[in-house]
Amino acid sequence: MKPLDYYATIDTIELARDPDFRMWILQPTPERNRFWDSVKALYPQQQTILDEARLLVIGLEKTWQEIPETAVDASFQRLRKKQAERQPDPKRVFFRPRFFRYAAAVTLLLVAGLAGWFYTRTASPIEYKTAYGQIRTVTLPDGSVVTLNANSALQMADDWETQERREVRLSGEAFFDVNKKPQGRRKPFVVHTGVGDVVVLGTRFNVNTRHAHTQVVLQEGKVKVALPKHADMLMQPGDLLETTTGKTAVRRAKVDADRYVAWRENLLVMEDVPLGEIIRRLDDQYGLKVQITNKKLLAESFSGSVPVDQPELLLRLMAVTFHFKINKKENQIVLSN
Numbered sequence: 001m002k003p004l005d006y007y008a009t010i011d012t013i014e015l016a017r018d019p020d021f022r023m024w025i026l027q028p029t030p031e032r033n034r035f036w037d038s039v040k041a042l043y044p045q046q047q048t049i050l051d052e053a054r055l056l057v058i059g060l061e062k063t064w065q066e067i068p069e070t071a072v073d074a075s076f077q078r079l080r081k082k083q084a085e086r087q088p089d090p091k092r093v094f095f096r097p098r099f100f101r102y103a104a105a106v107t108l109l110l111v112a113g114l115a116g117w118f119y120t121r122t123a124s125p126i127e128y129k130t131a132y133g134q135i136r137t138v139t140l141p142d143g144s145v146v147t148l149n150a151n152s153a154l155q156m157a158d159d160w161e162t163q164e165r166r167e168v169r170l171s172g173e174a175f176f177d178v179n180k181k182p183q184g185r186r187k188p189f190v191v192h193t194g195v196g197d198v199v200v201l202g203t204r205f206n207v208n209t210r211h212a213h214t215q216v217v218l219q220e221g222k223v224k225v226a227l228p229k230h231a232d233m234l235m236q237p238g239d240l241l242e243t244t245t246g247k248t249a250v251r252r253a254k255v256d257a258d259r260y261v262a263w264r265e266n267l268l269v270m271e272d273v274p275l276g277e278i279i280r281r282l283d284d285q286y287g288l289k290v291q292i293t294n295k296k297l298l299a300e301s302f303s304g305s306v307p308v309d310q311p312e313l314l315l316r317l318m319a320v321t322f323h324f325k326i327n328k329k330e331n332q333i334v335l336s337n
Helices: 012-016 019-026 030-042 044-059 069-086 096-122 275-286 295-299 311-322
Strands: 126-129 136-139 145-148 153-156 166-177 189-192 197-200 204-210 213-220 223-226 233-235 239-244 250-254 267-274 289-292 301-307 325-329 332-336
Touching: 012 019, 012 044, 019 030, 019 044, 030 044, 126 145, 145 153, 197 204, 213 223, 233 239, 267 275, 267 311, 275 289, 275 295, 275 301, 275 311, 289 295, 301 311, 311 325, 311 332
Parallel strands: 166 189, 289 332
Antiparallel strands: 126 153, 136 145, 145 166, 153 166, 166 204, 189 197, 197 223, 204 213, 213 239, 223 233, 239 250, 267 301, 325 332
């Protein structure tokens, strides 16, 4: 925690971006409550600032880190101007019901003001995509190399090189080999997924984000994973971390990282993988709709490896192992025994 007098004259924007303040609002504890009660008692003139900053943190919880300070500040200044026009008397006191209406107005005005920034920021993103069964390697402007697995997409801003953070958004699966110091500068590299963010400076790691589920496997270096309602988590080589949107549980494990990135070498490796998961992968990566008539077998595990461009070989190996018959029925492959 910073010293109490740090907050004596802080403004709304700076306070809302303060990590200690944000942690108190989003994850209060008795110790944090005592600290901020002391701030309020010592600096009662800051009560309005505290209320406004609290509103910003809650209203923009998921997007705040992606908004540059200049954009937030411009929107907030527009809000201040509108507020001044509506309130000529600076000593006017708000009663509680009116404060809630004011709070809602703050959120609406800020979100409306920032919506324009998001539109211009993402109106024409650069996108790299792969089709079913395709693997593609992309070299980014900073020299980082991204290998996209099948049926995946990577987006980045068209002015990516000029940003202070190298931010990309992933849908699907990709392996990242990140350049530590592009042009001699250490700029954070951030991978946004549907669940959270992976923040790195230079490393090699795999991210799989499908079906509201994100899995990160670190092969080399260090990464920080930022998830809502969790403290940032540091990963070491060989660490696996996975979580699902809407759930607070996070699974961490030590794994053989090479097995998880074998697809880059055109090898599909299965080691004690449930048949239900294999069926999902066949759909995700190849667009193959596979059905097993005996649902009890979905939990059975399979081990083996095949070239990534031969999913039919994987099906044949599964058929031999579990005594399946392979039948094609319209657009589906039916495995029956």
